[in-house]
Amino acid sequence: MAVLHPESASDIAATIKHIWLMGPRSQLTVAARGHGHSLQGQAQAHGGVVINMESLKVPQMQVHVGNSPYVDVSGGELWINILHQTLKYGLAPRSWTDYLHLTVGGTLSNAGVSGQAFRHGPQISNVQQLEIVTGTGDMVNCSKEQNEELFHSVLGGLGQFGIITRARILLEPAPDMVKWIRVLYSDFTAFTRDQEKLISEENSFDYIEGFVIINRTGLLNNWRSSFKPQDPVLASQFNSDGKTLYCLELAKYFTSEEINVVNQVGQKKLCCYSRGRHFLLSGISSLCSPIFQWN
Numbered sequence: 567m568a569v570l571h572p573e574s575a576s577d578i579a580a581t582i583k584h585i586w587l588m589g590p591r592s593q594l595t596v597a598a599r600g601h602g603h604s605l606q607g608q609a610q611a612h613g614g615v616v617i618n619m620e621s622l623k624v625p626q627m628q629v630h631v632g633n634s635p636y637v638d639v640s641g642g643e644l645w646i647n648i649l650h651q652t653l654k655y656g657l658a659p660r661s662w663t664d665y666l667h668l669t670v671g672g673t674l675s676n677a678g679v680s681g682q683a684f685r686h687g688p689q690i691s692n693v694q695q696l697e698i699v700t701g702t703g704d705m706v707n708c709s710k711e712q713n714e715e716l717f718h719s720v721l722g723g724l725g726q727f728g729i730i731t732r733a734r735i736l737l738e739p740a741p742d743m744v745k746w747i748r749v750l751y752s753d754f755t756a757f758t759r760d761q762e763k764l765i766s767e768e769n770s771f772d773y774i775e776g777f778v779i780i781n782r783t784g785l786l787n788n789w790r791s792s793f794k795p796q797d798p799v800l801a802s803q804f805n806s807d808g809k810t811l812y813c814l815e816l817a818k819y820f821t822s823e824e825i826n827v828v829n830q831v832g833q834k835k836l837c838c839y840s841r842g843r844h845f846l847l848s849g850i851s852s853l854c855s856p857i858f859q860w861n
């Protein structure tokens with residue numbers, strides 16, 4: 567029925583209070599909309615009011631450096647903007663999603679999972695404080711220490727326990743450089759066994775994520791963003807006859823002085839796996855070289 571473009575958290579509070587005061591007989595519903603990327607219309611309210619969170623530009627992003635760095639952001643902020651802003655201070659959030667054109671409120675209402683979750687937990691485990699507009703239209707601060715029940719309900723709460731208008735996100739020093747590796751498997755058991763081993767090891771990688779590739783259109787098409795246009799020979803070697811593949815995506819963070827060490831350690835760790843666990847793809851011989859993609 568209507569879209570609210572809030573300029574402040576008070577605009578949201580006033581709208582929700584109004585709907586609350588209409589009483590239980592009112593059929594009017596309300597939903598926050600982040601970047602609208604959820605798949606089943608969760609950011610819509612049929613015949614109701616949609617709150618366009620991306621209009622909310624306050625508070626302005628504020629990075630706090632120091633021993634426990636953090637950034638205060640609006641619930642409608644995109645993670646990509648947070649990355650750009652925090653990098654100016656040599657910092658970055660500790661936990662991510664793969665895709666960054668999602669809002670803080672949108673992913674904190676779910677979980678926010680990516681390759682750093684094995685180390686830091688999902689994004690909802692890396693939030694210190696929230697400002698919430700509750701279902702009665704009240705503005706409330708919450709954290710583990712203050713209004714704890716609301717804090718834990720809203721995080722991962724699918725937008726059902728209140729609207730996140732501000733969040734305090736924990737940061738860590740951003741790496742200078744990243745070694746990025748993708749390793750392919752045809753065998754599911756070997757893939758999960760290696761993944762579990764890597765995530766349980768101290769000092770392995772800084773980012774570990776596994777995924778399935780339904781390889782109908784060829785790896786080159788699936789991974790078109792992974793290949794440089796000037797590298798057609800490497801790309802054309804990936805041919806798996808349409809079989810389903812499994813992929814471990816790994817990254818090691820390092821400083822520019824550590825580049826040689828990282829190359830050696832990465833190779834050694836991966837080679838050790840390939841010997842013990844049939845790492846090289848069986849039945850997909852044309853994939854065997856190169857099986858590691860170093861970028």
Ligand SMILES: Cc1cc2nc3c(=O)[nH]c(=O)nc-3n(C[C@H](O)[C@H](O)[C@H](O)COP(=O)(O)OP(=O)(O)OC[C@H]3O[C@@H](n4cnc5c(N)ncnc54)[C@H](O)[C@@H]3O)c2cc1C
Binds near residue numbers: 605671
């Ligand atoms: C290409 C792509 C890649 C993705 N990759 C990942 C990934 O790697 N890891 C991962 O975990 N997820 C991933 N997702 C899923 C994504 O995290 C969710 O779809 C997320 O909800 C989208 O955020 P959004 O800002 O678009 O939220 P919306 O779709 O707009 O909203 C999602 C839900 O949150 C509620 N909501 C939105 N803002 C607020 C707020 N401020 N306060 C309270 N509730 C709110 C909405 O009402 C709705 O219920 C991906 C999605 C896409 C499209």
